Amino acid sequence: MAALVAVIGGSAGATLLRRAWADRLRERVGLIVSGWAVLAGTVLLDAAWVGRVKGSALAVAGIGVAALIVMFQGRTVRAARAGRSASLAPEPLEGPSKAWRGWLKALLAGPLGMTAAMGIAFCYATWAPGDPRTRIIIGGLLMPIAWALAMTWTLADQRLLRSLAVLLGTTVAGFTLAAMRGLV
Amino acid sequence: MKTIGKQDAPRGWPLSPATVRAVLSGHGILGLAFAAIIYLVCLTGTLAVFAHDIARWEQPDAPSITAFAPGALDRAVRSAQESGPAHATLYVSLPSLEEPEASIIAYTPALHREWAPDRNGTLTERRTPIADFLVDLHVALHLPRAWGGFIVGLTGVALLSSLMSGILAHPRIFKDAFHLRRGGTRRVQEADLHNRLGIWALPFHVAIALTGALLGLSTLIVGVLAMLLYRGDTAKVYGLFTEAPPAINAVAAPLPPLEPMLAEARRRGGSATPHQLIIERAGRTDARLTVSSERDRLLVPQDTTIFDVKGNVVKDRHPADLVLGTRMLGGIGQLHFGWFGGLPVRLLYGLLGLALCIVTSRGVTIWLARRRDRGRAVPLWERLWAGIAWGQPLALALVGVTGLAAPAHDGLLIWIWMAATAGSLTIAGAAKGFDASNGAVRVRRLVAASTLALALVYVITRPIGLSGIAMELALLIGAGLLFRHPATKPRREGHAAA
Numbered sequence: 001m002a003a004l005v006a007v008i009g010g011s012a013g014a015t016l017l018r019r020a021w022a023d024r025l026r027e028r029v030g031l032i033v034s035g036w037a038v039l040a041g042t043v044l045l046d047a048a049w050v051g052r053v054k055g056s057a058l059a060v061a062g063i064g065v066a067a068l069i070v071m072f073q074g075r076t077v078r079a080a081r082a083g084r085s086a087s088l089a090p091e092p093l094e095g096p097s098k099a100w101r102g103w104l105k106a107l108l109a110g111p112l113g114m115t116a117a118m119g120i121a122f123c124y125a126t127w128a129p130g131d132p133r134t135r136i137i138i139g140g141l142l143m144p145i146a147w148a149l150a151m152t153w154t155l156a157d158q159r160l161l162r163s164l165a166v167l168l169g170t171t172v173a174g175f176t177l178a179a180m181r182g183l184v
Numbered sequence: 185m186k187t188i189g190k191q192d193a194p195r196g197w198p199l200s201p202a203t204v205r206a207v208l209s210g211h212g213i214l215g216l217a218f219a220a221i222i223y224l225v226c227l228t229g230t231l232a233v234f235a236h237d238i239a240r241w242e243q244p245d246a247p248s249i250t251a252f253a254p255g256a257l258d259r260a261v262r263s264a265q266e267s268g269p270a271h272a273t274l275y276v277s278l279p280s281l282e283e284p285e286a287s288i289i290a291y292t293p294a295l296h297r298e299w300a301p302d303r304n305g306t307l308t309e310r311r312t313p314i315a316d317f318l319v320d321l322h323v324a325l326h327l328p329r330a331w332g333g334f335i336v337g338l339t340g341v342a343l344l345s346s347l348m349s350g351i352l353a354h355p356r357i358f359k360d361a362f363h364l365r366r367g368g369t370r371r372v373q374e375a376d377l378h379n380r381l382g383i384w385a386l387p388f389h390v391a392i393a394l395t396g397a398l399l400g401l402s403t404l405i406v407g408v409l410a411m412l413l414y415r416g417d418t419a420k421v422y423g424l425f426t427e428a429p430p431a432i433n434a435v436a437a438p439l440p441p442l443e444p445m446l447a448e449a450r451r452r453g454g455s456a457t458p459h460q461l462i463i464e465r466a467g468r469t470d471a472r473l474t475v476s477s478e479r480d481r482l483l484v485p486q487d488t489t490i491f492d493v494k495g496n497v498v499k500d501r502h503p504a505d506l507v508l509g510t511r512m513l514g515g516i517g518q519l520h521f522g523w524f525g526g527l528p529v530r531l532l533y534g535l536l537g538l539a540l541c542i543v544t545s546r547g548v549t550i551w552l553a554r555r556r557d558r559g560r561a562v563p564l565w566e567r568l569w570a571g572i573a574w575g576q577p578l579a580l581a582l583v584g585v586t587g588l589a590a591p592a593h594d595g596l597l598i599w600i601w602m603a604a605t606a607g608s609l610t611i612a613g614a615a616k617g618f619d620a621s622n623g624a625v626r627v628r629r630l631v632a633a634s635t636l637a638l639a640l641v642y643v644i645t646r647p648i649g650l651s652g653i654a655m656e657l658a659l660l661i662g663a664g665l666l667f668r669h670p671a672t673k674p675r676r677e678g679h680a681a682a
Contacts, residue, residue, distance in 0.1 A: 003528035051481030061532035067384040075364040134509030144397035148345035155210030
């Protein structure tokens with residue numbers, strides 16, 4: 001039943017948002033606020049009904065599926081034309097690139113990003129307040145997030161030396177601070 | 185009233201157009217570098233959500249029970265203790281109305297065996313090679329756990345990063361959240377599907393990528409943390425989350441009767457119902473028996489009652505006694521696999537997992553289409569990607585057929601999968617006459633035919649029960665959808681959003 005509520009609430013919220021965003025000329029603030037409110041209300045309802053974590057996770061999945069159904073129902077089918085719309089979308093930066101820059105970027109996004117993320121995670125695990133077990137788990141969750149952010153940043157940033165300095169500095173500082181403090 | 189130009193970023197968008205292009209470039213590089221492995225992990229993950237259903241399907245003669253007869257649990261555990269490897273820890277999953285089956289796993293790091301007991305405690309060996317293969321491929325790619333886990337964890341990080349850069353690189357991602365165009369140019373069509381599936385399933389995909397990355401990288405994180413703080417002693421880090429083992433006393437001692445212990449755990453747990461029994465050092469005086477009980481509103485069991493070999497309560501813990509970190513640790517796996525909340529949750533997870541497979545696959549197709557539009561087509565990569573995108577479902581279907589036909593030869597499955605993967609890539613790479621769009625239709629039909637073959641082999645080799653019928657129907661529907669041409673019938677020509 002809770003899954004059904006999530007799908008129904010998700011459909012209602014997504015329908016309101018679709019109507020709001022279908023109007024390309026006006027900001028339909030009322031519909032947008034209502035749409036998000038219905039989605040948030042669905043999460044809260046399921047969380048209250050079947051449990052905070054269990055209900056929220058279930059609602060997020062249900063809303064996702066419902067919104068996809070609403071989207072597919074409203075799809076537009078058009079004849080094939082030359083790429084007018086494609087040309088209006090953002091295009092990636094392209095151009096000749098040197099091999100060493102590619103290797104350095106891979107190094108920055110991979111191993112160095114990982115060690116910097118570990119530095120942040122261990123720093124949190126050792127210095128943050130609270131029970132050590134909670135700090136380790138939250139630190140553990142921070143690690144992939146920080147690594148993913150480092151990947152995103154280093155692959156987009158053309159100033160490789162800056163990225164290198166920041167990641168190296170974060171690694172050294174994070175590991176040093178964590179080793180100084182220990183798990184108290 | 186404000187008219188927004190197509191190329192303008194919406195008000196408040198944090199990135200300049202140049203940065204958006206740079207982020208999009210990074211999104212493309214990362215996506216291409218990890219596309220194949222993200223796709224494989226997502227595809228197997230989508231199937232792993234249904235691992236228990238698949239296990240029931242491939243072994244329909246495994247007993248289905250909702251409760252043990254009096255004394256049957258003790259008989260079942262004694263049999264497992266005698267039949268399993270020496271010094272094994274026994275994990276007993278108790279049956280319930282919601283999960284009508286019991287299982288006993290006798291585990292040692294070197295070897296483990298699993299049985300499904302019936303209502304009277306008689307054991308049937310569990311033989312579920314297909315479900316085991318899928319879960320192991322998803323979790324560790326059938327590599328040694330530390331290496332495989334790291335690669336899968338790295339894949340989770342790459343996916344998380346792709347999701348972040350995907351959002352940052354699309355300033356109109358919310359405004360266009362329902363803007364799905366079909367039938368136009370291939371690239372626009374693919375881009376719309378990629379972006380729309382990506383945005384509406386985003387919270388789910390972020391949660392899956394994050395929990396998956398943490399699960400995969402946990403061995404590395406613990407190892408480095410231990411090196412930093414405990415001179416490499418990982419047991420000290422793990423020890424923070426586990427009960428210290430009882431003092432060694434290897435003198436032989438029989439296990440106490442189990443049912444009174446479950447009754448005691450039930451009495452102490454209030455609304456919690458015993459869900460699992462873990463027996464360590466069975467047959468010795470220092471044996472420890474842990475009963476975990478679950479509550480309806482919690483993601484994982486958080487009530488634990490620990491008994492000694494005489495059946496005395498040694499420790500009793502309930503949700504209020506647990507710190508946040510311990511509660512989170514227990515929930516990460518359940519949240520990742522969707523093994524909570526029953527079939528409705530598994531179906532929702534399955535659909536969103538499928539969406540992630542499509543997002544990944546279409547991401548590569550967009551890059552290929554962009555190259556083609558600019559007169560720099562890469563036909564070899566187009567063919568190879570078709571070989572991966574359709575070759576993997578085909579390989580998994582062949583694994584399924586082999587697992588059904590020869591369940592005792594589970595070691596064969598990895599070779600079948602590797603041969604099918606290598607074969608599909610070689611054939612796709614060598615087939616120079618292969619046209620990406622027409623060829624894909626043919627390969628899709630091949631996948632549909634292999635799905636039908638899977639359903640057919642099942643009918644030939646297994647008695648059809650309720651779970652068998654449900655899975656057969658799912659296979660037939662899947663094959664039917666694959667045989668069908670993509671829908672191109674107009675629904676709303678000239679819609680306002682177009």
